[in-house]
Amino acid sequence: MIRTLASAAALLLAAGAAPVAMAHPAESPAAASTAPGFATSDATDPYIWLEEVEGERAMDWVKAHNQTSLGTLQGDPRYEALHQQALDIVQARDRIPSPGFTHDGHVDNFWQDATHVRGIWRRTTLDSYRTDAPQWETILDVDALSAAEGANWVYKGVTCLPPEERYCLLSLSNGGKDAVTIREFDSVTKTFVEGGISLPESKGGAAWIDKDTILISRDFGEGSLTDSGYPRTVRLLKRGQTVDQAVEVFAGQKTDVSVSGYTLRDADGVVQAVLLNRGINFYESETWRLNADGTTTQLELPLKGNINALVAGQMVVTTDQDWTAPSGQAFKTGDVIAWNLQAWLADPKTPAQLVIRPGEREAIEGINATRNTLVVALYENVRGSVYVYRPNPAGEWARTRLDLPQNVTVGVGSASEQDDKIFVTVAGYLNPSSLYLADASTGAVALTKSLPAKFDATGMRVDQFEARSADGTMIPYFVVHKDAMAMDGSNPTLLYGYGGFQSSLLPGYSPTVGKLWLERGGVYVIANTRGGGEFGPKWHQAAQQENRQRAHEDFQAVAQDLIARNITSQPHLGIMGGSQGGLFMGAMLTQRPDLINAAVIQVPLFDMLRFHKLLAGASWIGEYGNPDIPEQRAWIEAYSPYQRLAAGQPYPEVFIHTSTKDDRVHPGHARKAAARLEELGYPVLFYENTDGGHAAGANLRETARRIALEYTYLTRRLMDEPAQQ
Numbered sequence: 001m002i003r004t005l006a007s008a009a010a011l012l013l014a015a016g017a018a019p020v021a022m023a024h025p026a027e028s029p030a031a032a033s034t035a036p037g038f039a040t041s042d043a044t045d046p047y048i049w050l051e052e053v054e055g056e057r058a059m060d061w062v063k064a065h066n067q068t069s070l071g072t073l074q075g076d077p078r079y080e081a082l083h084q085q086a087l088d089i090v091q092a093r094d095r096i097p098s099p100g101f102t103h104d105g106h107v108d109n110f111w112q113d114a115t116h117v118r119g120i121w122r123r124t125t126l127d128s129y130r131t132d133a134p135q136w137e138t139i140l141d142v143d144a145l146s147a148a149e150g151a152n153w154v155y156k157g158v159t160c161l162p163p164e165e166r167y168c169l170l171s172l173s174n175g176g177k178d179a180v181t182i183r184e185f186d187s188v189t190k191t192f193v194e195g196g197i198s199l200p201e202s203k204g205g206a207a208w209i210d211k212d213t214i215l216i217s218r219d220f221g222e223g224s225l226t227d228s229g230y231p232r233t234v235r236l237l238k239r240g241q242t243v244d245q246a247v248e249v250f251a252g253q254k255t256d257v258s259v260s261g262y263t264l265r266d267a268d269g270v271v272q273a274v275l276l277n278r279g280i281n282f283y284e285s286e287t288w289r290l291n292a293d294g295t296t297t298q299l300e301l302p303l304k305g306n307i308n309a310l311v312a313g314q315m316v317v318t319t320d321q322d323w324t325a326p327s328g329q330a331f332k333t334g335d336v337i338a339w340n341l342q343a344w345l346a347d348p349k350t351p352a353q354l355v356i357r358p359g360e361r362e363a364i365e366g367i368n369a370t371r372n373t374l375v376v377a378l379y380e381n382v383r384g385s386v387y388v389y390r391p392n393p394a395g396e397w398a399r400t401r402l403d404l405p406q407n408v409t410v411g412v413g414s415a416s417e418q419d420d421k422i423f424v425t426v427a428g429y430l431n432p433s434s435l436y437l438a439d440a441s442t443g444a445v446a447l448t449k450s451l452p453a454k455f456d457a458t459g460m461r462v463d464q465f466e467a468r469s470a471d472g473t474m475i476p477y478f479v480v481h482k483d484a485m486a487m488d489g490s491n492p493t494l495l496y497g498y499g500g501f502q503s504s505l506l507p508g509y510s511p512t513v514g515k516l517w518l519e520r521g522g523v524y525v526i527a528n529t530r531g532g533g534e535f536g537p538k539w540h541q542a543a544q545q546e547n548r549q550r551a552h553e554d555f556q557a558v559a560q561d562l563i564a565r566n567i568t569s570q571p572h573l574g575i576m577g578g579s580q581g582g583l584f585m586g587a588m589l590t591q592r593p594d595l596i597n598a599a600v601i602q603v604p605l606f607d608m609l610r611f612h613k614l615l616a617g618a619s620w621i622g623e624y625g626n627p628d629i630p631e632q633r634a635w636i637e638a639y640s641p642y643q644r645l646a647a648g649q650p651y652p653e654v655f656i657h658t659s660t661k662d663d664r665v666h667p668g669h670a671r672k673a674a675a676r677l678e679e680l681g682y683p684v685l686f687y688e689n690t691d692g693g694h695a696a697g698a699n700l701r702e703t704a705r706r707i708a709l710e711y712t713y714l715t716r717r718l719m720d721e722p723a724q725q
Contacts, residue, residue, distance in 0.1 A: 039643050039672075040609060047675045051614065051668035053660060058671065062660070065674065065686040069655075072685060073712045082516055082715075083708035089454060089511045090700045090707075096435050096449045099129060099423050100414040103163045103269060109136070110155060117699040118142040119155050123187075126421075130437070130448055139187050140170070154699075156180050160187065161208040162269025162417075169197065169206050169214070175661040178616070179203045199243060203616075203663075204231040207262045209274060212239040215261030216246060223254075227612075228619035230258030234276055249290055250276045257281055257619040261290070264310050264341070267371040267417040272310060272341055275299075281622035282501070283320065289345070300326045300348045304537070308336070309369035314391050315341040316355065316374055318364065320502075320537040327351045334358045334536040336367070336376075338391070355389055355397045363536040365504060366412040370420040373440040375412045382464075382476060382506065382534050384410035386424055388440045402438055403445050405431075409506040415440075423448070427509045429480045429524070430457040455514030459483045462507070467561035470553040473530070473542075477558045478507065479567065480524040489569035492718035493523040495559055499531035499551040500580035501623060502540035516711040520719070525562060529554035531580075545625045546635045552587040559588070559595045574598030574718050576710070579665055580605060580623075586641025586673065589651060598717035599654040600710050603662055606669040608640035609633070614666035642669075645676050653683040655713040657706065660690045685713060 039045035052058050073079060091114035100108040107129040112119040120143075122136040146153040156171035166188050171180040180203075184196030199206060202219040209215060217231035218224075220243070226232045232254060235246035252259040257279035264273040274290040284303040288296045301307075304320035316338045323331050326348045331337055336356040344350045356376065358364060365384065366377035374389040374397070386402040404410060405426050413423035413435075420441035427433040432451035438444065460482050466474040485491055494517060498505055505526050513524055528534045531543035531551035543551035559575070562568050573596050577584045582604020589599050609627045611617040625632035637643060654677070658670035667688060674686040687709060689702055 038645075039607065039676075040637070045607075045610075045672075046679075047672040050671040050675060051666065053667060059660075061671070061675075062688045062690075066688060069685040069687045070709075073655075073687075073709045076712050076716060078715055079708060079712045082711050083704060085515050086512055086707040086711075087701070087704040089515060090704050092454075092511075094452055096433055096451055097129075097134070098413075099435070101126075101416045101421070101423075102160075103165050103417055105416060105418050108139075111136075112700055114700070116141070116143055117701060118146055118153060121155070121158065139190055140185065142172075158185070159206070159208065161211060162265060167193065167196075167208075167211060169208070174201065176659070177661050177663045179663055182206050197237070197239070202231070203229060204258075205260055206237075207260075209236075209263060209271065213237070215249075215263075215274070215276075216243070217258070217260045218243065220244075220246075226252065226254055226256050226258055226618070228257050228616050230279075230616070230619065232256065232259060234259055234261040249294065250278070250288060250296055252278045253280075257622075264307070264315070266310060266313075269417070273345065275307075279619075282619055283622045302331075308367040309374060310341060311369040311374050312372055312391050313340055313342070314338040314353075315344065316367065316369070317352075318367070325352055332357060333538055333541075334364070336364065338397070353391075353396060358536055361535055363504065363533055363539070365506065365533070368412045368415045368422060370415045370422050370440050371417055373420050375415065375422050375424075375438075375440055377410050377412050379504075379506070379534070382478075382504070382528055383407050384506070386410050386412060386438070388443070390440075400443055402440075402443060404436065409508055428507050429462050429478065429509065430460050430514075431509060433509050451509070454509075454511030455519050457514065457518075460518060465561065465565070467554075467557040469530075469550065469557045471550065473550075473554070475527065475529055475554045475557055476534070477525055477527045477561075479562075480518060480526075481567075482518075482521065485523065485567070487566045489563070489566045490572060491523045491568050492521065492572045492714070493525060493562060493568035493574070494714060494718070495525045495527060495555075495562065495573065495575045496581075497527045497529060497555045497558075497575070497577050497584050498579075498581040499527075499529040499543065499555060499584050500540075501531075502533035502537060503580075504528075504533040506534075512707050512711075516707065517714070520715075522714075522719070523567060525558070527555050527558040529558070544623060545632070548624060548635070549639055552584065552591060552639060555584055555588060556592050556595065559592065563595065570595055571597050572718050574600070574714055576600040576602070576714075578602030578604070582606065582665075582669075583608070583641065585654075587639050589654065590641045590644035590646075590649075591639070593650045593652070597652045598714055599652065600713065601654055601656045601670070601673070603658050603665050603667075604656065604669050604673065605665055606640075606673040607642040608636045609643060611669075614668060615662075616664045617666070642672060642676060645673070645680060647680045651677070651682050652717065653685065655685045655687075655710065657687040657689070657709070660688055 050058050093113050097109040108123050120138050121140040122138045124134045124136050128134045142155045152175045154173040154176045156173045158168045158170045160168040168185045170183050170185040173180045179201050181201045182199040184193040186193050204217040207215045214237050216237050217234045232252050233248050234250040235248050237246040260277050263271045276288040278286040287299045287301050302319040302323040306318050309316040318336050337352040338355050339352050361381050363379045365379050368375050376387050388400050389397045408426050408428040411425040415422040422438050424436045434450040435448045437446050437448045463479045466476050469475050529551045533540050582601045585599050585601045586606050627633045656670045656674050658667040674684045677684045
């Protein structure tokens with residue numbers, strides 16, 4: 001299997017459940033007065049010019065708004081202290097270095113701090129890593145590379161060729177975009193390979209077959225991209241060839257999301273199959289095998305599913321749909337199944353073994369393979385455990401549980417291909433992250449590193465409640481707060497949500513939330529709405545397409561429940577979310593503005609009638625539907641925040657931010673939302689980072705500034721008395 005060392009951007013996420021009853025959400029106050037016809041076509045959208053990302057008029061608008069918003073928030077007397085706290089946290093050197101096993105048993109890490117703002121790729125031995133002061137060897141200094149080349153490089157990961165892992169494909173982004181330049185790097189000489197593989201900037205990827213052969217999926221010119229802006233073809237590139245000379249081995253349809261190629265390798269790094277993935281939509285894909293003679297064969301796998309691992313000759317697959325295998329076996333949504341790979345390739349009717357069938361309130365949140373075992377993070381009611389599965393000669397799988405802390409988030413990290421060692425992370429809202437080294441073959445677990453407390457959690461607690469959504473479904477959520485919290489509705493409360501793409505919000509330790517919010521008396525709430533993956537694929541699918549509004553109602557139900565419990569009240573309740581979560585915030589703003597007094601809307605989707613025409617938007621039709629199909633347009637238009645913004649509503653002043661370099665969610669969404677709000681007479685704070693990509697932070701200093709701006713805004717809206725706002 002190919003190991004990829006990538007920069008990890010930590011997301012604070014969460015979950016919950018307990019007794020509650022909640023009234024039906026009321027009809028949206030904004031529903032009756034939405035202006036008909038606004039921005040329902042290009043001709044009726046007065047702000048479509050803001051979609052011209054680098055356009056002179058658009059950038060003048062951005063600069064003017066940045067000046068106003070930064071003047072307001074950075075001029076607040078509390079900003080500097082919040083900014084310094086955020087900077088100290090993100091640049092701290094006492095973080096746990098995220099480890100990645102190399103094939104020979106060394107440990108790699110990508111590291112950023114105040115000295116290495118862009119970061120360094122470095123390596124040490126496992127024994128050294130386990131000490132308090134590992135002796136790191138720097139392989140690549142991205143700050144030095146950027147300075148030497150006069151470039152704004154952001155590290156996007158590296159893929160090294162097994163088993164030696166000397167030659168690597170290094171991905172570098174200009175300013176944080178998803179599009180990357182790929183260059184061959186020698187990790188022994190620590191230099192780029194002279195005359196080596198070099199691929200120009202594009203979305204897409206590259207995968208090693210052998211030292212002189214790679215699979216590439218790139219922008220090859222006119223007609224080579226899908227409607228989503230991703231590669232439509234996979235080509236075979238031999239060393240010494242130019243990109244134009246690469247031979248096409250597979251092509252998808254223009255309406256697909258993307259196609260890509262990869263190799264399935266055993267623990268010794270030997271290729272067992274060269275595979276091609278055709279992403280029909282965001283959730284359905286075909287897997288094809290590239291045969292030795294250059295022909296391709298489609299493999300009989302569920303359209304909604306993933307190949308997770310190859311362990312001891314067994315190919316492990318997760319299915320996200322009810323599916324009948326060619327053998328006639330019936331499997332259920334969420335099942336994990338396995339075949340003997342070579343037997344199955346020879347005969348697709350080879351029976352599969354059922355490895356795991358999660359229960360109704362269970363979900364699989366991570367799978368990895370050591371040399372001989374499958375290691376799985378299995379959650380029950382959003383609380384994690386790690387199990388080890390081992391195939392026996394008959395193909396059946398035995399299960400044991402690792403002895404780790406309970407009622408926390410667990411994550412399976414990098415696994416060794418030389419033996420059965422694997423790193424496991426453990427964290428909670430008030431529990432600093434810790435890293436364990438487990439031996440999956442024996443069950444032995446050793447605490448390897450633990451993060452020092454980054455905020456004072458004395459007298460704090462975590463509660464898990466449930467809110468009743470509009471259709472009666474109970475929605476779990478977590479509340480992090482001080483024990484002494486008064487139940488009088490006065491607590492400044494930040495409600496976070498995402499609610500899409502089967503992405504679960506799991507309990508995690510966030511030093512910035514703790515230091516900049518909880519320590520100062522704030523309450524932090526995380527809603528585990530449908531659309532996420534907290535209870536497996538069905539929890540997600542319950543809020544897809546025509547059922548998207550269910551997720552919005554779930555989030556609203558949590559807000560109502562917080563108010564009903566007197567944890568907070570409208571003057572002190574704010575919301576936060578990014579990307580799909582930014583759409584979530586827009587839906588709350590336009591449907592239930594009476595519940596909130598602040599909204600941090602991060603790199604959002606907002607104009608859902610045009611989302612599929614902007615950058616990667618078409619790839620999300622599988623989640624939301626297609627606005628070009630009348631029936632689907634109707635359900636999308638019913639909640640699209642941009643079109644629903646209306647005069648005379650109790651909208652609070654919102655804080656919207658995005659990035660010019662975001663080539664995933666178009667910055668036009670955020671810009672147009674701010675412009676429309678201003679046109680309707682509402683105050684709005686808008687900030688656009690001119691670097692940073694979809695993560696909205698090209699380097700640590702910009703990340704600290706963004707965080708400080710957010711918490712300055714939330715302080716003003718939720719902690720100050722209404723008369724001061």
